[in-house]
Amino acid sequence: MMSLKKIVLALAVVTAAGSVTSAMAQATKPIRVGAAVYGLKGEFMQMWSKALKEHPAVKDGSVQVTVFDGNYDALTQSNQFDTMITQKYDAIIFVPIDLKAGAAAVAKAAAAHIPVIGSNTRVSGDQLTSYVGNDDVVAGRMEAESLVKSIGGKGNIVIIEGPIGQSAQIERAKGNQQVLDKYPDVKVIARKTGNWSRAESLSLMENWLTAYPGKINGVIGQNDDEALGAVQAIKSKRIDLKTIPVVGIDGIADAIAAVKRGEMITYFQDSQAQAQGALDVALRAVKGPSYKPRSEIWSEYAGQMPWGDGSSKSYTVPWTEITPANAETFLKKVKK
Structure with a gap:
């Protein structure tokens, strides 16, 4: 028969192994980010959503992104925030349909301690963690x-x-x-x-x-x-x-x-810079100061939109005029 001492030791080993397995599972569990966008009928928001899903952290599986179509309705977006809060998403990227109505949704997420990063369109108030978009x-x-x-x-x-x-x-x-x-x-x-x-x-x-x-x-x-x-x-x-x-x-x-x-x-208007920039800022809010941005857009716009330490309240993406001379270059950029 196994002695009491051996039984206790065996249980301790099993418990320790279970703790290590749990910790490893926690470490590899993807960060969940919800993107609440005002609507997906227009081409620009389709480009924005595609760019978000092509962020390196999404492609390697370390981040799981869900895009919620707001169908151009503030109430729909509010209900989507309720879903993300209930399901304990780690962060939210918000492209609101309404400047004022969107503020209540942001307040709900802030109360649940979920960082909200604005992108493309703005929302009233000062409860956004940050904003990444054009002026x-x-x-x-x-x-x-x-x-x-x-x-x-x-x-x-x-x-x-x-x-x-x-x-x-x-x-x-x-x-x-x-x-x-x-x-x-x-x-x-x-x-x-x-x-x-x-x-x-x-x-x-x-x-x-x-x-x-x-x-x-x-x-x-x-x-x-x-x-x-x-x-x-x-x-x-x-x-x-x-x-x-x-x-x-x-x-x-x-x-x-x-x-x-x-x-x-x-x-x-650079959809990739807005979407991937917002995701990098969201990941910085989740992971802390040690996080380094992974999108190429930060090197592309380094002189005009510096990353800093990733905690700025606003990142302004520059505009560029499209001309017959540079049109082909931009066509390649949006179609890649």
């Missing part, structure tokens, strides 16, 4: 300045806005207006949301071309899908695009191709 007021100014130059500082224009209440719509409209205020001979004769949709913007532009025959001299689309919808409407009416310049923003593939053809103007 949309600057975007709005760039769009308006390009259009004003294209129409010679005078004429009637129309503006296709983003979803009303989203930070990109609010801030790009602010930037638009800052420039237009300087040009009293430029008149905005119509403005309405296209909800970032190419199809909605096509219909909207067709209606405006009918309502204001021969009176529209330029178009601002607050994203590329909206601008491309306007371009399509103008072409379908067999109107020379040179007589109605169209400006967009984002740098999606179709818009870059349209720039190559001389059909529109746009600026590049």
